[in-house]
């Protein structure tokens with residue numbers, strides 16, 4: 001069952017289309033990665049989903065309810081972490097966490113709160129004015145994960161956290177998923193998305209340009225090969241699915257489309273392989289290919 | 302403080318000018334236009350010396366002195382009149398401008414994290430403060446020159462070159478004095494709202510000390526920089542040396558500000574930051590609780606200020622009585638006025654002023670909602686189970702109670718002080734009722750802010766223009782003899798001026814209906830629009 005679903009969601013700011021005809025859905029018990037470069041429209045989409053912005057066109061629902069009409073009802077069951085966490089300089093972190101938990105409604109789980117404060121190594125007695133960006137994010141994350149939500153909406157939640165805290169965050173997400181909760185995670189940290197997400201949607205210039213499970217998307221990516229052969233490899237550049245061939249003395253590095261891998265390996269093996277290294281396709285490659293934009297991808301192959 | 306500390310000041314100056322030239326231009330135009338218009342109006346309204354002497358007669362009472370300072374009433378020329386009635390008040394506004402701008406360029410910048418970006422460039426540690434001073438020196442100099450030359454250029458007999466230049470310079474230098482004071486406070490405390498609160502409080506205290514001093518304890522006036530402003534006796538004695546006092550004070554503040562800036566860390570202040578509560582008190586845990594907590598200090602300070610305003614005005618009532626008792630001509634003048642005493646008339650004028658000062662606080666309370674939105678902090682509430690209506694209602698409740706409190710404190714304070722000094726004191730109900738009568742007009746202002754926030758949040762602060770307009774037409778309406786409809790453009794113009802007028806209930810009911818209507822429509826707008834972020 002789709003907990004969250006958008007159909008043709010569009011948001012205009014004046015004449016500017018920040019979100020353009022987006023269809024995504026988040027199923028129960030899955031972590032959905034929402035990735036894209038800065039200014040792609042991730043936050044705008046999320047703020048429409050939260051009922052802060054009114055969609056210009058299209059529909060969006062969470063738990064089967066309309067995100068604009070039934071915002072308050074929906075919010076009782078979700079936890080949201082914004083990307084830019086601006087807090088009140090004169091309140092302490094502890095006060096803000098309590099406020100956030102209380103405003104969501106439902107029971108306050110004090111034990112869970114203390115546990116998370118410990119886990120994130122956070123000092124709740126300081127005024128928010130003194131917190132770094134990472135610490136402000138912790139306030140928001142602790143309040144979110146201390147609550148018993150069915151859906152977590154996280155907008156680039158780790159951009160200010162150090163690697164250790166990022167790991168704590170990932171544990172929290174995995175824990176939530178294990179409990180059957182759903183997560184919409186907007187991010188541009190790929191290792192994080194690869195680790196956590198079951199499915200991803202890639203957004204650029206307000207449009208979803210690619211979506212599916214990670215395995216499905218890997219089909220679209222290329223494997224990196226480093227080979228050394230006894231004889232010089234010939235007629236490689238003309239082969240289908242071969243890109244970015246570079247020669248360094250004896251060694252050769254190239255990228256191969258995943259569907260042509262078999263042909264290429266057969267071809268190479270004729271020349272007496274001395275050494276063969278392959279790097280798995282990463283989301284990064286996929287990401288970069290789309291980031292490079294129309295001009296770069298048109299220039300290749 | 303070596304040469305490096307000031308590196309690239311010039312570029313910053315140009316940068317600030319580029320960003321804020323319109324803001325500065327508007328201040329400059331408004332102030333000079335206002336200053337130059339007044340003597341022309343006086344000349345028009347009081348063409349002969351006899352007219353002006355009558356005016357001087359009405360000005361010769363302690364309450365007026367408390368408000369605008371002492372004047373050369375014996376030789377009340379157009380120049381003396383302008384200096385008496387306008388200079389002090391204009392100086393206060395110039396002070397306010399400098400507080401706002403200096404805070405904007407120093408602590409606000411720093412608190413919002415923009416200073417850090419700039420400081421990572423090859424820009425000196427003190428360059429920002431230096432640039433801010435240069436900008437404000439330029440602005441205040443321009444103000445001084447345009448005002449000074451402009452006043453002289455009006456070609457009014459009693460306004461000579463020397464007096465006119467002094468008038469302009471006093472304004473400019475007072476401005477710099479408060480710019481310096483603000484810069485100093487901006488080094489000491491860490492957050493921009495506190496800087497504004499402190500600086501404004503000092504400005505008001507300076508005004509009040511001078512008021513008390515001018516009414517009876519002359520030595521006290523010398524403690525206040527605003528006392529120095531009136532001591533210049535522009536267009537009569539022209540005491541240039543008071544400029545030295547103001548400049549001396551300015552230099553002291555500036556030097557201290559530079560010193561403190563040089564020895565402190567970025568983003569830090571000098572007040573110790575205490576460790577706070579690990580857990581929130583239950584009172585904080587609602588949109589209303591949060592809204593109150595955010596404004597608590599501001600509301601309390603304003604409440605104290607209102608009480609002080611009430612008490613200060615009340616305490617001169619006794620002198621007023623004895624003054625009228627000894628002035629036969631005045632007694633006759635007042636006797637002809639349908640049996641109301643001059644003191645009562647005076648109370649009715651005071652109440653407009655008090656009500657408008659009191660309006661500032663509830664208007665700020667609602668505008669705070671807009672401030673929160675600009676800082677992207679509404680998402681935290683609306684992203685949880687808080688409806689927009691509940692959010693606005695929180696701010697509204699605070700504003701509505703706040704307005705009532707402000708009027709009650711000022712009117713109560715006035716009655717209490719007046720009762721303790723007058724031989725035949727007013728009844729409590731008479732004074733309190735006169736104050737409270739303005740409550741519906743205040744609510745209309747509050748409703749207007751909700752309407753603005755609901756539909757045009759970006760320009761919601763234009764409500765200040767309307768508040769200022771109301772103040773201007775109702776306070777100066779008598780002096781400039783505006784036609785009646787000018788006052789009727791403000792909700793405050795419909796309120797009967799108690800205790801002189803009879804109480805009328807129709808305007809009260811209509812204004813309340815309007816206030817409720819504005820609020821409801823504004824809420825509807827807020828419920829339908831995008832939350833900015």
Ligand SMILES: Nc1ncnc2c1ncn2[C@@H]1O[C@H](COP(=O)(O)OP(=O)(O)O)[C@@H](O)[C@H]1O
Nearest residue numbers: 013018036037038039040041042043044045834
């Ligand atoms: N209130 C607004 N008015 C106009 N343009 C906006 C507004 N909010 C966002 N945008 C624009 O919409 C685009 C998408 O922004 P955003 O959703 O914040 O991107 P992301 O979160 O993916 O970095 C950007 O080009 C941004 O400048």
Ligand SMILES: [Mg+2]
Nearest residue numbers: 042043083156
């Ligand atoms: Mg974003």
